[in-house]
Amino acid sequence: MNAHVGTPASRVDGPAKVTGQAKYAGEFAAEGLAHGFVVEATITKGRIRRIDTVPALKVKGVLDVLTHERRPAMADDDQAWKDDVAPEQGSPFRPLYDDAVRFSGQPVALVLAEDWETARYAATLIDIEYQQEAFSTDLEKQRAHAFVVEKAEQPRGDAAKALASASVRHEGEYFVPTEHHNPMELFASTASWDGNGRLTVYDKTQGVQNVRNYLCGAFRKKHDELRVISPYVGGAFGSGLRPQYQVVLAVAGALALKRSVRVVLTRQQMYGLGHRPASIERISLGARADGTLDAVAHEAIAVTSQFEAFSRNDTGWADLLYKSPAAKSVHRLARLDVSTPSDMRAPGAATGVYALESAMDELAVALKLDPVELRLRCYSDRDQSSNLPYTSKRLRECYSQAADAFGWNRRNGEPRSMRDGSDLVGWGMASGVWEALQMPAAIRIVLSANGHAEISCAASDIGTGTYTIVAQVAADALGLPLENLSVRLGDSSLPQAPVEGGSWMAATTAHAVVHTAREIRGELLKLAKAVANSPLKNADVDDVLLVDGKITSQRDASQSVSIANAMRHGKVDRIEKEEIHHFADDKSHARNTHSAVFAEVKVDEQLGVIRVTRVVSAIAAGRILNTKTGHSQIMGGVVWGIGMALHEETVFDHRFGRIMNANIAEYHVPVNADIHDIKVIFVDEPDELVNPLGIKGLGEIGIVGVAAAIANAVYHATGKRVRDLPITLDKVMAR
Amino acid sequence: MVEKQPQSSKPQSAKTVTADPFAPPDRLAVALVVNGVARRVDVAPWTSLLDALRDHLGLTGTKKGCDHGQCGACTVLVDGRRINSCLTLAVMQDGAEVTTIEGLANDGALHPLQQAFIEHDAFQCGYCSPGQICSAAGLIAEGRARSADEIRELMSGNICRCGAYPNIVAAIQQVIGQS
Numbered sequence: 001m002n003a004h005v006g007t008p009a010s011r012v013d014g015p016a017k018v019t020g021q022a023k024y025a026g027e028f029a030a031e032g033l034a035h036g037f038v039v040e041a042t043i044t045k046g047r048i049r050r051i052d053t054v055p056a057l058k059v060k061g062v063l064d065v066l067t068h069e070r071r072p073a074m075a076d077d078d079q080a081w082k083d084d085v086a087p088e089q090g091s092p093f094r095p096l097y098d099d100a101v102r103f104s105g106q107p108v109a110l111v112l113a114e115d116w117e118t119a120r121y122a123a124t125l126i127d128i129e130y131q132q133e134a135f136s137t138d139l140e141k142q143r144a145h146a147f148v149v150e151k152a153e154q155p156r157g158d159a160a161k162a163l164a165s166a167s168v169r170h171e172g173e174y175f176v177p178t179e180h181h182n183p184m185e186l187f188a189s190t191a192s193w194d195g196n197g198r199l200t201v202y203d204k205t206q207g208v209q210n211v212r213n214y215l216c217g218a219f220r221k222k223h224d225e226l227r228v229i230s231p232y233v234g235g236a237f238g239s240g241l242r243p244q245y246q247v248v249l250a251v252a253g254a255l256a257l258k259r260s261v262r263v264v265l266t267r268q269q270m271y272g273l274g275h276r277p278a279s280i281e282r283i284s285l286g287a288r289a290d291g292t293l294d295a296v297a298h299e300a301i302a303v304t305s306q307f308e309a310f311s312r313n314d315t316g317w318a319d320l321l322y323k324s325p326a327a328k329s330v331h332r333l334a335r336l337d338v339s340t341p342s343d344m345r346a347p348g349a350a351t352g353v354y355a356l357e358s359a360m361d362e363l364a365v366a367l368k369l370d371p372v373e374l375r376l377r378c379y380s381d382r383d384q385s386s387n388l389p390y391t392s393k394r395l396r397e398c399y400s401q402a403a404d405a406f407g408w409n410r411r412n413g414e415p416r417s418m419r420d421g422s423d424l425v426g427w428g429m430a431s432g433v434w435e436a437l438q439m440p441a442a443i444r445i446v447l448s449a450n451g452h453a454e455i456s457c458a459a460s461d462i463g464t465g466t467y468t469i470v471a472q473v474a475a476d477a478l479g480l481p482l483e484n485l486s487v488r489l490g491d492s493s494l495p496q497a498p499v500e501g502g503s504w505m506a507a508t509t510a511h512a513v514v515h516t517a518r519e520i521r522g523e524l525l526k527l528a529k530a531v532a533n534s535p536l537k538n539a540d541v542d543d544v545l546l547v548d549g550k551i552t553s554q555r556d557a558s559q560s561v562s563i564a565n566a567m568r569h570g571k572v573d574r575i576e577k578e579e580i581h582h583f584a585d586d587k588s589h590a591r592n593t594h595s596a597v598f599a600e601v602k603v604d605e606q607l608g609v610i611r612v613t614r615v616v617s618a619i620a621a622g623r624i625l626n627t628k629t630g631h632s633q634i635m636g637g638v639v640w641g642i643g644m645a646l647h648e649e650t651v652f653d654h655r656f657g658r659i660m661n662a663n664i665a666e667y668h669v670p671v672n673a674d675i676h677d678i679k680v681i682f683v684d685e686p687d688e689l690v691n692p693l694g695i696k697g698l699g700e701i702g703i704v705g706v707a708a709a710i711a712n713a714v715y716h717a718t719g720k721r722v723r724d725l726p727i728t729l730d731k732v733m734a735r
Numbered sequence: 736m737v738e739k740q741p742q743s744s745k746p747q748s749a750k751t752v753t754a755d756p757f758a759p760p761d762r763l764a765v766a767l768v769v770n771g772v773a774r775r776v777d778v779a780p781w782t783s784l785l786d787a788l789r790d791h792l793g794l795t796g797t798k799k800g801c802d803h804g805q806c807g808a809c810t811v812l813v814d815g816r817r818i819n820s821c822l823t824l825a826v827m828q829d830g831a832e833v834t835t836i837e838g839l840a841n842d843g844a845l846h847p848l849q850q851a852f853i854e855h856d857a858f859q860c861g862y863c864s865p866g867q868i869c870s871a872a873g874l875i876a877e878g879r880a881r882s883a884d885e886i887r888e889l890m891s892g893n894i895c896r897c898g899a900y901p902n903i904v905a906a907i908q909q910v911i912g913q914s
Binding site (some may be wrong): 010013014015016017018020021022024025026027028031055058059060061115116117118121126181182183184185186232233234235236237257264266267462463464500627629631632634635636637638639640662663665669670671672673677678 | 755757758759779781782784789790793794795796797798799800801802803805806809811812826835836839840845849852853856858859860861862863864865868886887888890891892893894895896897898899900902903904
């Protein structure tokens with residue numbers, strides 16, 4: 001299978017997206033559609049004493065106002081509200097469930113009206129009396145009360161002792177603020193009332209079946225009463241992994257009115273959804289003068305909500321990157337009065353590796369070693385925490401190829417030594433690492449006698465390119481041109497798929513396509529054998545390939561039967577197969593992707609303004625299914641890393657517990673003028689162990705390490721080490 | 736303590752003095768030429784051009800990303816100039832010619848910018864793309880941008896959270912080079 005896989009094929013959904021024909025969740029028409037507008041709590045913690053909806057209900061065109069006192073029945077047990085991605089511990093948030101206010105921006109009412117503007121106006125007339133309670137949104141104030149999260153990793157050696165006796169030590173505390181995903185599409189759901197309590201829900205989500213199961217739990221519905229559809233998703237980055245509250249409100253509204261309801265959140269309201277939790281990352285490194293490590297210790301203190309314990313792996317990455325006889329990590333959570341944090345691009349790694357790679361740079365300075373050289377001296381060929389070899393690890397090649405492309409050998413290691421006119425120039429680097437994950441999934445293929453095939457799966461494409469890679473893999477597996485294939489995704493009634501996250505969707509869907517295609521091939525072979533004088537009479541399913549519309553012997557290409565001929569003889573006009581694919585449960589190797597990121601910054605010496613003028617990111621992630629869309633994924637990760645390093649921060653006023661920049665102008669994200677030269681290199685990394693096709697996934701690895709490379713470059717340019725993100729000019733200028 | 740939601744100022748309407756403070760404003764007829772076709776919408780004075788296009792004319796190709804003129808997803812061409820359609824009321828555009836993403840292709844043939852965006856993979860999720868493409872069409876018509884730096888600066892009103900910026904610049908440069 002090679003004609004399409006690995007090529008820079010353009011996105012198969014490109015024409016729909018550039019012509020405005022691609023429909024997103026809030027754009028589906030429904031007969032008799034009513035519109036909902038959310039009213040949010042204006043306090044951070046307490047109780048709703050009284051909620052006056054009378055003035056709003058008087059507005060002409062208002063149909064109803066839902067509150068905790070007036071809403072359709074909802075499940076009253078936590079289990080029913082737990083979605084596939086919910087933290088194991090805790091009680092998931094239930095919108096409009098009771099009078100408790102748990103975080104600022106929590107939805108407390110839904111105004112339903114004939115049109116959106118009327119609903120929005122009426123929402124301003126709702127009068128709420130609260131009883132306030134004491135709260136805290138300040139991680140620094142609560143860090144002493146943080147509790148330890150149980151982790152599988154065990155300490156190795158005596159890290160404290162090794163640190164105490166190390167000849168060179170570096171200890172540093174790094175801070176990552178709360179960040180919000182801010183996908184371009186507003187969170188939206190259109191609940192289409194199909195009569196008799198049946199609903200079709202168009203939702204912005206990374207997992208239609210997760211949302212279906214969740215809604216069925218929350219509203220006690222059967223799976224065949226509720227269908228969730230999400231063909232296109234306007235960005236998500238983790239924010240759509242868990243069902244968000246607007247989908248509950250849209251369904252509640254539809255059940256209350258017995259008609260279709262759309263709920264679209266405002267940009268401001270989206271700051272009441274999940275977020276990357278603020279975290280304090282403490283790294284301690286003990287080294288010998290030769291640059292080998294004696295000990296690594298990582299303590300992370302991250303935010304969670306009062307009602308759920310959300311945590312990801314901030315710690316533990318050093319074991320994958322660097323050899324060290326002693327290692328210890330502790331992960332703590334501090335409970336704050338905020339909404340539950342959620343996965344956000346490379347959750348845990350983006351933050352933990354930022355701290356680790358910043359600390360490694362500081363150690364290199366202390367050791368007077370080149371930062372690349374330090375990493376090579378600590379290079380580990382095994383995952384030390386599991387003591388397993390890798391299925392593949394071409395991180396050395398990442399370092400060398402990225403360094404060459406960047407021109408690293410021209411670097412003067414002395415801070416403030418490189419200049420371009422009035423700008424200080426800094427060159428920094430960092431490593432990145434993520435997991436190569438894969439999940440069970442099912443694919444249905446319907447092959448028609450005219451040589452067209454439809455491939456379908458409930459998986460989402462959130463912009464990652466799933467439509468395109470599924471088409472490419474199917475084209476090769478079925479021997480058909482891309483234009484003969486149609487791919488259907490994002491519908492809960494289609495074959496089983498996991499949520500789209502963790503960089504697992506490429507490996508997951510590709511193997512499922514190949515698996516089902518083999519069944520199609522088997523069925524075709526059966527038909528082909530029945531053809532008179534069939535040259536494939538003695539062939540086995542794995543002896544034949546589908547090529548150019550023919551079923552062909554692998555040994556002798558002249559031995560073939562056309563698909564059309566085989567199906568005509570068999571008197572069938574279509575072959576349909578649906579198979580679920582499970583990966584072998586092989587725990588004999590560690591499975592990871594790696595990267596080396598090199599960054600150049602130019603810092604205005606007088607003003608402290610920082611520009612990232614060049615980034616080179618070399619990625620070792622197994623087989624790249626599509627070099628064009630894969631390149632875009634990594635480039636997008638680099639842009640996210642630039643935002644994380646220099647721009648992004650959700651700012652709280654802790655006196656009120658409120659977010660002060662809940663919009664997309666004052667929450668800074670990179671704009672076009674912030675982004676300059678980004679070079680992506682895919683290091684050749686054949687891997688026959690990770691899975692049969694050697695696919696490792698690309699969604700997360702692009703961001704990991706980028707913020708550290710930039711922070712290290714800022715130090716190199718200015719001599720100033722800023723350890724709390726984002727690195728803004730005031731921090732660079734501070735004496 | 737009692738928290739009061741701020742009361743929005745009473746909307747202006749054709750009948751500014753109305754006996755019923757709970758009555759939404761009356762709708763007004765607005766004539767627009769959208770993608771070359773004369774259209775009439777009856778909208779309240781508080782309806783933005785963006786909502787008129789999406790909710791009243793069913794042209795959902797124009798996207799809402801912030802409703803505050805911060806993201807550029809709603810960019811359309813009004814009388815040939817690129818504007819944020821969320822920052823103008825439909826009633827203010829009575830008689831205007833509006834071009835949206837649905838009006839750029841010519842008889843099924845993609846506009847050169849649409850083709851270039853596909854070739855250069857100048858998007859991932861696609862949600863900002865209609866605004867980016869309309870903005871780029873407006874930019875090219877302005878004739879100001881030649882260098883990559885100028886394109887970057889003059890396209891900075893259109894946020895792409897997927898981070899496709901270098902590909903967006905390459906796609907626009909290709910089309911400028913062709914024209």
